[in-house]
Amino acid sequence: MTHLRAIHQMLVNAGPGNSISQGARLLRDALQKWGYRSRLYAETVAPAQHWREVQHFRRYRPAAGELLIVHYTQASPLIDYVAGLETPILLVYHNITPPHFFVGVNPRLVQATQDGLTQLPALRQRTILALADSAFNEHDLRAAGYQRTAIVPVLIPETLQQQTPSPQVLAQLQSSVNLLSVGRIAPNKRFEDVIKVFFYYRQLEPRARLFLVGSGANTRPYLAWLREFAAWLGLGDSVTFTGHVSDAELAAYYRRADAFIYMSEHEGFGIPPVESMRFGVPVLAYAAAAIPETMGEAGVLVSEKDYPVLAEVLHLLHTDPELRGRVVARQYERVSDFSPQIVLTRWRKLLEQVLAELA
Numbered sequence: 001m002t003h004l005r006a007i008h009q010m011l012v013n014a015g016p017g018n019s020i021s022q023g024a025r026l027l028r029d030a031l032q033k034w035g036y037r038s039r040l041y042a043e044t045v046a047p048a049q050h051w052r053e054v055q056h057f058r059r060y061r062p063a064a065g066e067l068l069i070v071h072y073t074q075a076s077p078l079i080d081y082v083a084g085l086e087t088p089i090l091l092v093y094h095n096i097t098p099p100h101f102f103v104g105v106n107p108r109l110v111q112a113t114q115d116g117l118t119q120l121p122a123l124r125q126r127t128i129l130a131l132a133d134s135a136f137n138e139h140d141l142r143a144a145g146y147q148r149t150a151i152v153p154v155l156i157p158e159t160l161q162q163q164t165p166s167p168q169v170l171a172q173l174q175s176s177v178n179l180l181s182v183g184r185i186a187p188n189k190r191f192e193d194v195i196k197v198f199f200y201y202r203q204l205e206p207r208a209r210l211f212l213v214g215s216g217a218n219t220r221p222y223l224a225w226l227r228e229f230a231a232w233l234g235l236g237d238s239v240t241f242t243g244h245v246s247d248a249e250l251a252a253y254y255r256r257a258d259a260f261i262y263m264s265e266h267e268g269f270g271i272p273p274v275e276s277m278r279f280g281v282p283v284l285a286y287a288a289a290a291i292p293e294t295m296g297e298a299g300v301l302v303s304e305k306d307y308p309v310l311a312e313v314l315h316l317l318h319t320d321p322e323l324r325g326r327v328v329a330r331q332y333e334r335v336s337d338f339s340p341q342i343v344l345t346r347w348r349k350l351l352e353q354v355l356a357e358l359a
Helices: 019-033 077-083 107-123 135-143 167-172 191-204 220-232 247-256 271-278 291-295 307-319 321-338 340-358
Strands: 006-014 040-045 066-072 089-093 127-132 149-151 177-182 208-213 239-243 259-262 283-286 300-302
Touching (some): 006 077, 019 066, 019 340, 066 077, 089 107, 089 135, 127 340, 135 149, 167 247, 191 208, 191 307, 220 239, 259 307, 271 291, 283 307, 307 321
Parallel strands (some): 006 040, 066 089, 089 127, 259 283, 283 300
16 A cells, blocks of 8 residues: 555534534544544535535545545445445444334334444455444444454543533523433433432432433434323423533533433443543443443442432432542543543554554
């Protein structure tokens, strides 16, 4: 291969609020700083002004001396297109939620996730190195036949902490004890278990409110059931489903949160707990899938969902300043491992190894 001159990225969806595309922009900026031509290509591009720099993937024209970084999140014509190219590929796998979680909720998601797992091996022949952001995700790559793999954490920009929080949301949360959970309203997230913990916590702290932040646009039956469940428990007025929020609103929810609850049973990495740790919010999380890898020794990890006990833990985190301080201090130590500078250093070392082989 000739001297490498360009490293471009391919992803299915690009736009604001998408953590994978935000990380891809950060990586693109670093690649350009390191002396490579680098562009972003996607199948779907949001119309926002600052995302017009992303081009449709079919506009990519392969040339000698190029490498493609392909972010795999779902089945897509983009993957078939890339599989037909001669350009060497560095695959980044971001996890596919197992289809069974969506049975009875959204048949399109059942099919889409199944297609995502089926298509995953399609790039094996062109891939020189397959990356996962956790050992949990690396297992999927090995199962799909990728022989050479490595682990690099998700590249999470720190812009959310620098965002000016929404004054309206800050005012809304000012006079209560606020529990928070963030993520798509999807069955694998087990928001019903978050509500159960909250039910018992309200008996210890009647002023408490729960905010479930995330879109349920693709899982409306599950969202409707969660609303009914909260109402049945007598929590209708104290549980808020926010839907999709802006960065300013999300920053405000983190700023005012007294604790973060994460009961998910399938996560390839877990970005919301990292965001919570960056904001100094104590995290109570269920130790499933990749969450123990992400949290390390930080936060409070539990292996059983004993809801009254978890409520007691949250109460201690709120009422015992010394305990809360220790938990938050350890979280800050852990979250430093995911700083963009450290993750980009890992990226650069891996790229140097790969490029040495391609030279």
